[in-house]
Amino acid sequence: MNSEGKIYDRILKTLRKSKPQLTGIEDIEENVMRRILLQEAKKGHSQNLFDYLFSWVYVGWVRTSLVAASILIVILFGYQQAMILKRVNSLTEREILKEGLMVTGTDYEIRDKLLLNKLTEGKSHDRQVKISERQMKRLIKAVNELQLKYDDLMKVIEDNPDLKKYIDEKLTENNRGKLKL
Amino acid sequence: MKGKSIKVVVLAMLAVIFSCDEPETVVTNIIHTDGSVTRKIEMKSIENDFGIQKIQVPFDSTWIVRDSLEITEEGDTIWVKRAEKFFKNIDEINNAYRSDSGANRDISRRAEFRKKFKWFNTEYRFAEMIDKKLSFGYPVTDFLNQEELQWFYSPENITDEKENGPDSLKFRALSDTVGKKVEKMTNKCIASEWINEFAMLTEGKAGIELSPDSLKAREDEIAGIIEVNGEKFDSLWDAGVILKEFIGETNAVKYRAEADSAISIAIDRYFVDFSDYTVRIAMPGKLIGTNGFLDSTTLSLWPVKSDYFMNQPYEMWAESKTPNKWAWIVSGLFLVFVLGGILFRAIRKG
Numbered sequence: 001m002n003s004e005g006k007i008y009d010r011i012l013k014t015l016r017k018s019k020p021q022l023t024g025i026e027d028i029e030e031n032v033m034r035r036i037l038l039q040e041a042k043k044g045h046s047q048n049l050f051d052y053l054f055s056w057v058y059v060g061w062v063r064t065s066l067v068a069a070s071i072l073i074v075i076l077f078g079y080q081q082a083m084i085l086k087r088v089n090s091l092t093e094r095e096i097l098k099e100g101l102m103v104t105g106t107d108y109e110i111r112d113k114l115l116l117n118k119l120t121e122g123k124s125h126d127r128q129v130k131i132s133e134r135q136m137k138r139l140i141k142a143v144n145e146l147q148l149k150y151d152d153l154m155k156v157i158e159d160n161p162d163l164k165k166y167i168d169e170k171l172t173e174n175n176r177g178k179l180k181l
Numbered sequence: 182m183k184g185k186s187i188k189v190v191v192l193a194m195l196a197v198i199f200s201c202d203e204p205e206t207v208v209t210n211i212i213h214t215d216g217s218v219t220r221k222i223e224m225k226s227i228e229n230d231f232g233i234q235k236i237q238v239p240f241d242s243t244w245i246v247r248d249s250l251e252i253t254e255e256g257d258t259i260w261v262k263r264a265e266k267f268f269k270n271i272d273e274i275n276n277a278y279r280s281d282s283g284a285n286r287d288i289s290r291r292a293e294f295r296k297k298f299k300w301f302n303t304e305y306r307f308a309e310m311i312d313k314k315l316s317f318g319y320p321v322t323d324f325l326n327q328e329e330l331q332w333f334y335s336p337e338n339i340t341d342e343k344e345n346g347p348d349s350l351k352f353r354a355l356s357d358t359v360g361k362k363v364e365k366m367t368n369k370c371i372a373s374e375w376i377n378e379f380a381m382l383t384e385g386k387a388g389i390e391l392s393p394d395s396l397k398a399r400e401d402e403i404a405g406i407i408e409v410n411g412e413k414f415d416s417l418w419d420a421g422v423i424l425k426e427f428i429g430e431t432n433a434v435k436y437r438a439e440a441d442s443a444i445s446i447a448i449d450r451y452f453v454d455f456s457d458y459t460v461r462i463a464m465p466g467k468l469i470g471t472n473g474f475l476d477s478t479t480l481s482l483w484p485v486k487s488d489y490f491m492n493q494p495y496e497m498w499a500e501s502k503t504p505n506k507w508a509w510i511v512s513g514l515f516l517v518f519v520l521g522g523i524l525f526r527a528i529r530k531g
Contacts, residue, residue: 054525056522057526058526066522067519067523070515070516070520073512073516076300076301077301080299080301080302084502087500088467090470091468091470091475094475095339097339097476150249171250
């Protein structure tokens with residue numbers, strides 16, 4: 001080995017023995033951790049929300065109470081629905097009166113029928129007739145017009161005693177004729 | 182007693198006369214969720230005469246009224262009066278019943294509304310009640326079995342249809358049986374009323390043989406005497422024949438006045454002035470129970486006749502429910518939340 005080689009080995013040994021002196025290790029550590037956490041946060045932001053939302057699952061008594069409450073709600077729902085179903089079924093077995101008690105005719109009555117139809121959710125057992133809303137409006141309009149004419153006619157009759165008397169007589173005759181038949 | 186007999190006959194005649202004259206009435210109660218009620222009365226008559234005294238339910242000038250003249254399916258002309266009134270609550274209906282001056286003013290009637298919150302649903306109950314007239318009568322359930330009770334409470338159009346349809350013989354026999362049993366019930370109730378009223382009037386005066394217990398023990402016998410002498414009851418009572426059979430000759434002479442008063446009270450209570458009508462109830466939401474009949478629009482319906490409330494109160498009730506949608510949503514979210522938590526925990530553990 002020549003002298004240059006010896007010098008090189010000595011320098012290398014010296015360099016190996018002298019380690020670098022780091023200043024601010026804590027700052028470096030913090031920096032590294034922050035960068036790692038930032039990367040983690042980017043990955044699983046939603047995971048943290050779930051952690052927060054479902055933190056109760058790690059508390060025994062809260063978990064047991066909420067599960068018990070859920071079971072109770074399911075039981076209550078099932079029981080209520082079963083009871084209602086049973087009662088509704090017993091109603092459907094009932095005899096239905098065929099004779100309608102409503103008198104048909106005026107718009108007033110049609111309003112009643114529409115209201116009742118709404119109340120009973122359209123469950124009419126006899127003579128179900130489905131008509132469109134437009135047709136219904138036209139029907140109500142026609143009946144209203146007829147009602148106005150009827151009211152005018154009634155007013156004319158009421159204002160004219162002779163006419164009223166004549167009509168009463170005719171109606172009485174008509175009813176008598178029916179009775180005779 | 183002579184006066185009583187005449188009174189009974191006149192009352193019966195008046196009842197017949199007025200029954201021809203009274204409108205055919207249907208009362209419809211449309212119940213709202215807040216307990217208010219829209220009440221509609223529909224009256225049909227062959228004459229345009231709807232005086233308040235003829236109307237079966239409370240009615241006055243505050244109602245919205247519409248009169249019309251209509252032609253029936255048979256071609257007859259009838260007068261129809263329709264009236265409508267909005268009652269803010271049940272108390273208003275009950276006040277109207279208390280101040281009623283109509284055809285059925287002698288009858289004690291009232292309405293009741295209940296609302297129950299049951300988380301998933303809210304349940305509503307509306308009832309119209311008629312108090313019983315007799316103080317010492319027996320309930321009709323003591324006399325009729327289930328099938329007979331069904332017949333007894335059925336509207337006339339149902340019974341008529343059955344009596345004239347297939348199996349008419351069976352239904353006519355059933356109708357006869359019910360008629361006979363109701364007659365038996367009437368006699369027993371009158372006997373019971375008479376015994377109790379007579380015992381009260383003679384209390385402290387009569388001997389042990391006329392004590393309430395002694396007379397009560399002979400109730401069936403007394404009812405039997407009334408039944409046997411049914412058609413000639415008035416004349417035989419006037420002659421003192423029936424009373425002798427009831428309590429013996431000596432007591433019949435001694436307590437004649439008390440016996441007359443007691444029979445007068447019993448008959449007055451039983452043969453009350455009453456005009457039949459029909460009640461309908463439209464409940465909010467879905468109908469889930471009723472003790473009435475259902476008509477073609479699935480509304481609850483009850484015929485109201487005097488026989489129904491003689492011996493026991495007559496209650497017409499209907500129940501319905503409306504779903505609480507917000508409660509369904511809240512419950513659903515809660516279940517999802519709990520279920521989600523359990524799943525989350527399982528995933529984390531795994």
